[in-house]
Amino acid sequence: MWEQIRSNQIRSVVLVVAMATVLLAVGYFIGLYFFGSGIAGLVIAIVIWVVMNLVAFFQGDRVLLALARARKIERDDHPRLYNIVEEMKIASGLEKMPDIYIIDDSALNAFATGRDSEHAAVAITSGLLQKLNRDELQGVIGHEIAHIKNRDVMLMSLCSILLGTIVILAWYATRIIFFQSMFGGRRSSSSGGGGYGQIILLVVGIVLMILAPLIAQLIYFAISRKREYLADASSAQYTRYPEGLASALEKLGASTAQLQSANQATAPMYIVNPFRKKGMAATDLSSTHPPLTERIRILRSMAGGASFADYDKAYHQVHKGGKGFVIPASALAGGGTVGLRAAQPEAAPIGSEPSKLERTREVSDLMWRMNDYRTIDCDCGTRLKVPPKLKKAKIKCPHCGQTHQL
Amino acid sequence: MIALYVIIAVVLVVALFVGITYNSLVRLRNQTQNAWAQIDVQLKRRHDLIPNLVETVKGYAAHERETLEAVTSARNLAQGAVGKGVGAQSKAEADLSGALSRLMAVVENYPDLKANQNFLALQEELTSTENKISFSRQFYNDSVLNYNNKTQMFPSNIVAGMTGFKAGEFFEIEVAAEREAPKVSFS
Numbered sequence: 001m002w003e004q005i006r007s008n009q010i011r012s013v014v015l016v017v018a019m020a021t022v023l024l025a026v027g028y029f030i031g032l033y034f035f036g037s038g039i040a041g042l043v044i045a046i047v048i049w050v051v052m053n054l055v056a057f058f059q060g061d062r063v064l065l066a067l068a069r070a071r072k073i074e075r076d077d078h079p080r081l082y083n084i085v086e087e088m089k090i091a092s093g094l095e096k097m098p099d100i101y102i103i104d105d106s107a108l109n110a111f112a113t114g115r116d117s118e119h120a121a122v123a124i125t126s127g128l129l130q131k132l133n134r135d136e137l138q139g140v141i142g143h144e145i146a147h148i149k150n151r152d153v154m155l156m157s158l159c160s161i162l163l164g165t166i167v168i169l170a171w172y173a174t175r176i177i178f179f180q181s182m183f184g185g186r187r188s189s190s191s192g193g194g195g196y197g198q199i200i201l202l203v204v205g206i207v208l209m210i211l212a213p214l215i216a217q218l219i220y221f222a223i224s225r226k227r228e229y230l231a232d233a234s235s236a237q238y239t240r241y242p243e244g245l246a247s248a249l250e251k252l253g254a255s256t257a258q259l260q261s262a263n264q265a266t267a268p269m270y271i272v273n274p275f276r277k278k279g280m281a282a283t284d285l286s287s288t289h290p291p292l293t294e295r296i297r298i299l300r301s302m303a304g305g306a307s308f309a310d311y312d313k314a315y316h317q318v319h320k321g322g323k324g325f326v327i328p329a330s331a332l333a334g335g336g337t338v339g340l341r342a343a344q345p346e347a348a349p350i351g352s353e354p355s356k357l358e359r360t361r362e363v364s365d366l367m368w369r370m371n372d373y374r375t376i377d378c379d380c381g382t383r384l385k386v387p388p389k390l391k392k393a394k395i396k397c398p399h400c401g402q403t404h405q406l
Numbered sequence: 407m408i409a410l411y412v413i414i415a416v417v418l419v420v421a422l423f424v425g426i427t428y429n430s431l432v433r434l435r436n437q438t439q440n441a442w443a444q445i446d447v448q449l450k451r452r453h454d455l456i457p458n459l460v461e462t463v464k465g466y467a468a469h470e471r472e473t474l475e476a477v478t479s480a481r482n483l484a485q486g487a488v489g490k491g492v493g494a495q496s497k498a499e500a501d502l503s504g505a506l507s508r509l510m511a512v513v514e515n516y517p518d519l520k521a522n523q524n525f526l527a528l529q530e531e532l533t534s535t536e537n538k539i540s541f542s543r544q545f546y547n548d549s550v551l552n553y554n555n556k557t558q559m560f561p562s563n564i565v566a567g568m569t570g571f572k573a574g575e576f577f578e579i580e581v582a583a584e585r586e587a588p589k590v591s592f593s
Contacts, residue, residue: 079530079531
């Protein structure tokens, strides 16, 4: 049941090849236009792409985490989060524990990154850590771990680099063509066809340059949407509790805060689209994620069990006979029945579930600590947060007036 | 001449099939063994946590001696069952889960204990360990199912029979014990 993801990759490979074709077409045209030789352009495009890939392979996760302004935390910083990630790591059969990062942002979101399952990281916003209870957090982390386990992380970075290369090439090429044709200072092209040939080449080229990034982006989004469903299904299978993820997604959908540090290139990596607008349709080609309401409905329709087959059934129930498989057919075979588990009673007096207030306090303390603030517990119950820049040796409690040594 | 080629081709194909099947059987068996090792790690963690928990509870609820002793003895039995086979171990662990859930039910009557930071941290660890046990059990059982399917289904069962692969044993925890444990999720 754990290796079938491979078959889903055939479809992904087709899409990646399609994107690569767009890149090569762009490169070929640039070569033809500027150097009179398509091959030279192909070589340039491939070299740029390979260099970007190498950078991404060895530094990509760090760059992305830095862009998202994520900071690594250790076990003692937030034992519950660490435990939940470890639980999901065990449930998924992942070999190595991924690193855990926190983004100091009140928006609710999460993503996974890393070049393979050995070098992976999950990042979640502090808002998410604050708002979700244990079951919900487990669902979200399960979704992220599934991205790592299903190798989506690698695929998505591969695709985003392809997209990035296409965008860069097309951007520069259109600008250069534009200025050259405006000021007439075009270097003589060695093809030297002149006349109509030149104009046709120019028009085709410009159309291609304008369309290529759009086409590539649509392909990218198509890949990303499929992967979201699969990750949701995997999360349900790991946790045996689809309601956890469903109610987490509900909270994510209800929140209006936008993630400060997200951009178009990193958007597909998040669990929900950081730029989503209300009422986006399922068939919307330009969305990176399936609409939240639909994902929630599918998860909630999984009455029978938590296997991939149950998710697939729920998907078709929601889509009223929609065709095609969300989940690769080989994953459905031989799965057997997988039971659901009961909820952990949130209101239970002794569930280790901290209350909403405690969670908020916990997270804000963590954020203070991460920003190098020191905390002093005053006898009167006040918790003083001392900024790292403070040079004084003593500090007075604003509540009771007691002085503390620093 | 042609017949010879055909025979060689058939032999090659069969050899290739046997080789591939054998390798995947080995991989699946290793996966079940790894998964079992994971359960062991978590069970050991649980055994290590319990004396701590008992000590902490004792400080607040000393006269719940019976319940505490039941937990301690169930824990010792479970520790003794380590390495005595999947069946014996699952039973001892189920008993321990039962004893623990009774302790957790008792703890509800002690608000001071429930506010104790040390206890809260222990409780988080225990809850998470319980979850990890059940998740590793889940993964182990999935792996065993995979492996058993491979050893029992045609045509890979022929290779499995020839090379001595035996079906694995599922790790079941009694359903009754799971139902008894609604407080800290043992399921």
